[in-house]
Amino acid sequence: MSSVCPVPETVLMGGEELSADDAWHTARRWGLRTLLRTAFVRFRFGDGFSHARAFAMQLALAVVPFIIAGAGLASALGAESFAEVVARTVVAISPGSSDQLVRDVVDSGTSDEGSERAEIVVAVGLVTAFLAATSAFAQLERGANRIYGTKRDRPALRKYGSAALLTATAGVSLVAGLLLIVAGEPFGEAIEQVYRWGDAAETAWDxxxxxxxxxxxxxxxxxxxRYAPRRRQPGxxxxxxGAALTVLAWLAISGLLALYVVFADLGDTYGPLAAVMALLLWANVTGVALLAGVALAAQLEAVRAGCPDPLLADSDDDGIPDQLDEHPESAPR
Structure with a gap:
């Protein structure tokens, strides 16, 4: 249960209630360190870690069928060379001890056991990945709502319809960005090995x-x-x-995670399942970074609206906010 102070919708304010200065000036006036500290408090008491884990699980469930479907689609369209690029890229970014397991998973989408089976694999993979991603973005709405202090999500049809639309738009852009940054180098090397495009083209790609x-x-x-929370967002x-914080935090933590995977040698502990564990860790990092950025954006708007305290009042310090406590003064201290 979220116990954060609801963030007023500043787009509904006017006159003296709404400061006319821009976001950067507000951040400088209140101090970035103070904003980051209070945003973390909002993230923590808005159950950000729990919702990040739920989002990560759904995201991880979407990745594997998406890879299978992508490789299978390239093969079904007659682009066997591109299917090989996909396979080489996925194997390159997976931990060493998981190479065979990952290759078997990718090959299951490109096997030549009949075009009908290949089409079924592609269709099932794409549908499964889309449904899992839609569920992930629906979970992101719930996490964002709790961080903003919104008690209820959208009605079911609107919630999952909005999540599906976000999957088809922002989700595609997110996947493209992640692939360019995370898998960009091995993808370029795989293209060079398959298509022989030359060192100059590979350098330009990098x-x-x-x-x-x-x-x-x-x-x-x-x-x-802008569109995940159930509220009217500011400009x-x-x-x-918050978006800048998300991207920078995600890049930094993902880099540290990559170093951990390399030097900790997850294969010694998890064997062929090292790729699965690395995927779960990365998905959790992605969820935390996203909701941390939401928390910063929410706290910045709350400060702008004159509500700098991220938590609901709890005068008797019993863990129950005053507005939910029937007898706050008589409660034991």
């Missing part, structure tokens, strides 16, 4: 993929922050601060 990936991530995260400039 330079271009970073700004393109960053742009795709910022666009996707900003769209998620994009106010959400860009």
């Amino acid at each position: 330079v271009v993929r970073w700004p393109l990936g960053m742009l795709a991530l910022v666009v996707a995260v900003t769209a998620l922050m 994009l400039s106010w959400l860009a601060v």
